[in-house]
Amino acid sequence: MIASPSGLDRYVPLLGNDVEELRALARPLAGAEVLMVNSTAVGGGVAELLRRLVPLMQELDLRVNWDVFAGGKDFFAVTKAFHNALHGGPFHAGPEAFEIFRSYSERNLQHLRRDREFVVIHDPQPVALIEGRPAHTGHWVWRCHIDLSHPNQAVWEFLEPWVARYDATIFSSPSFARQLASPQYLFYPSIDPLADKNRTLEPAFVHSVMARYGIDPERTLLVQISRFDRLKDPVGVVRAYRIVKRYFDCQLVLAGGTADDDPEGSAVLEETREAAAGDPEIHILELPPASDLEVNALQSAATIVIQKSLREGFGLTVAEALWKKKPVVASATGGIPTQVVHRYTGMLAHSVEGTAYQIRYLLAHPELASRLGAQGHEHVREQFLITSNVKRYLSLFLHLRGK
Numbered sequence: 001m002i003a004s005p006s007g008l009d010r011y012v013p014l015l016g017n018d019v020e021e022l023r024a025l026a027r028p029l030a031g032a033e034v035l036m037v038n039s040t041a042v043g044g045g046v047a048e049l050l051r052r053l054v055p056l057m058q059e060l061d062l063r064v065n066w067d068v069f070a071g072g073k074d075f076f077a078v079t080k081a082f083h084n085a086l087h088g089g090p091f092h093a094g095p096e097a098f099e100i101f102r103s104y105s106e107r108n109l110q111h112l113r114r115d116r117e118f119v120v121i122h123d124p125q126p127v128a129l130i131e132g133r134p135a136h137t138g139h140w141v142w143r144c145h146i147d148l149s150h151p152n153q154a155v156w157e158f159l160e161p162w163v164a165r166y167d168a169t170i171f172s173s174p175s176f177a178r179q180l181a182s183p184q185y186l187f188y189p190s191i192d193p194l195a196d197k198n199r200t201l202e203p204a205f206v207h208s209v210m211a212r213y214g215i216d217p218e219r220t221l222l223v224q225i226s227r228f229d230r231l232k233d234p235v236g237v238v239r240a241y242r243i244v245k246r247y248f249d250c251q252l253v254l255a256g257g258t259a260d261d262d263p264e265g266s267a268v269l270e271e272t273r274e275a276a277a278g279d280p281e282i283h284i285l286e287l288p289p290a291s292d293l294e295v296n297a298l299q300s301a302a303t304i305v306i307q308k309s310l311r312e313g314f315g316l317t318v319a320e321a322l323w324k325k326k327p328v329v330a331s332a333t334g335g336i337p338t339q340v341v342h343r344y345t346g347m348l349a350h351s352v353e354g355t356a357y358q359i360r361y362l363l364a365h366p367e368l369a370s371r372l373g374a375q376g377h378e379h380v381r382e383q384f385l386i387t388s389n390v391k392r393y394l395s396l397f398l399h400l401r402g403k
Contacts, residue, residue, distance in 0.1 A: 007059045010194055015387055022387060025394045026060035032397065033116040034064040039079070039125035041068045042289040043227060043257055045189060045316045046122050046145055049389070052192040056390050067112070069126040075104045077263050079125045082159075085152035086124065087231060087311040098158055105129060114138070118397050127162045139400040142166040145189065146313040147334040149175045167400060172314045173335045185396060188338065189314045190389040191323060191380070196292035198323055201300055209297035213253075213283055220250040220363065223302035225295055225317045226309075227256045228268040228286075233308045233331075236352050238275040238282060240308065243356035245281075248363050252276075255285040255298055299324050304362055304369070308355050312336055319384045322346065322376030327369035329358045339384065345376035 008019050036054060038046045050066050057064045071079070078097045085091035105128035114132050119140045121129055133140055142163055148156070148171070156178075163169065164180055170187045171177050177184045191198055210217040222241055226232035234254050241252040254272060257265075269286060276282040287294060299305060305321035305328045312334030319339055321328050328346035330336045340346035347358040362369040 008056065011387055014193060014381070015385070018387060018391075022391055022394070023060065025391065025398070026057075026062065029394060029397055029401075030061040032062050032118065032401075034062050034118045034120070034397075035113070035116040036064065036066045036120050036122065037069060037112075037126045037129065038066075038122035039069045039071065039076075043262070045314070048197075048316070049189060049386075050122075052195055052386055053389060053393075056386065057393070060390070060394070065116075069104075069108050069129075070111075071104050071125065073263060074100050075125075080263055082124055082155050083146065084231070085155040087147055088150040089152065091152045091155050101158075102128065105131065118400070120393075121166075124159055127159055130162050130165045133165075139168075139397070140166050141168045141170060141396070141400075143170040143187070144176065145172060147173070147176055147311055148178055149173075168396065170396075173338060176313075176334075185392075187389065187392045188384055189316050189319075189335070190384050190386040191316055191319045192386040193323060197296050198320055199296070201293070201296055205293070206297045206300050209294055210301055213285060215251060215253065215283055215301070217301060220248060220303045221253065221301055222250055222304050222306055222359065223253045223255070223298050224306040224308065225255050225299060225320070226307070227262065228265045228272060229262060230264065230268055231309060231311045232256075233310050234268065234272040235275045236310075236355070237306055237308050238272065239352045240306070240355040240359065241282065242279075243353065244359050244363070247360055250303075250363075251281045251283065253283045253285065253298055253302075255283075255287055255295065257287050257289060257291070295320075296324075299326060302326055304329055304359055306355065306359070307331065307336060308349070308352075309333055309336065315339070318346075319380050322373070323380045325370075325373035325377045327362050327372045328376065329355055329362065331355070339379070340376075341379070344372070345379045346372055 012019050036050055040047050054064050054066050078100050081093050109132040112132055114134055117138055120143050122143045123145055166182055168183050170185045172189055207217055224237050273284055299321050305326045307315050307318050307330040309331045314335035318328055318330055328340055330340045332348040332350055340348055342348045349355040349358050
């Protein structure tokens, strides 16, 4: 009996010779020690990406570890305020916020093993760990997953001295880059086509999930999958749906959870429930972290997938939907236009009313919706699969080692 392929070999039917190219690129790095650090093990796109990225890099014989920055409620309240401010919002906290940030950074430094050849620090929460870098050793990279195109200056000026000390920085879009002395690189976030969230599901399982949540699989279904965050604008999605409902019989699903490092999630969930009150066709689903198959089923059953973010680092749920050949209506913000090329791989919008209009247009033109989904699938295959992300990291490590 022939054994089923495992690891990287499972990608060969999708990627062909690209898998051998990855192995060849990784050979000079065999045994290299790599440390990835972020602020949460569950919830949010960064944790999800690392959960798939780290094992693939380990299979390529890199010695990769993933550490999670330890913070309390006070720290995550501060970093959530930083997050919103770096996306261009106001920042009202006092000097004590900066002291809380410094204090937790110092505590985490006591437990950080710093002698890895490559250290990749993800996002602002652990950025100050650069303080613990041994002199003249290793290569340290700051990977920023958020939109820094219009940051609040007070917060950015606080963080920038640490960012400036890294050997390289990585951003998800050219518009996010800052004026820094160190080299800056463009890495698109990515999805794993073989993960439970993205693999092809049996229709019977999809129908079972619809039945579990009381959703009619025979009627038009609008879906947004995102954690409950004001920047994802779930209340705005409800308002757009109510406009569409005047013209088309449809249902709405807002599904997601909250991240460990986001203290606002519960409040936003309650705001969304209040906005949806009185309409049994709006299904608000608070999903636990291990709900990848349910998320896949909801996206697979969707007639149209929505991503109405007010600000967005990248929005991997867009790539997930496009991979499933779903027509997407999304906000023209952050990294979304990199994925949704207007009227080619999806439809872009700038407001509640614009979102509703584009949804109505696609519902009235199903042939266009189908074509956008097919073209979106190929766009993801070419640009946003996890193997491309691995390739970029390998290339960067080789470049840094060669300096």
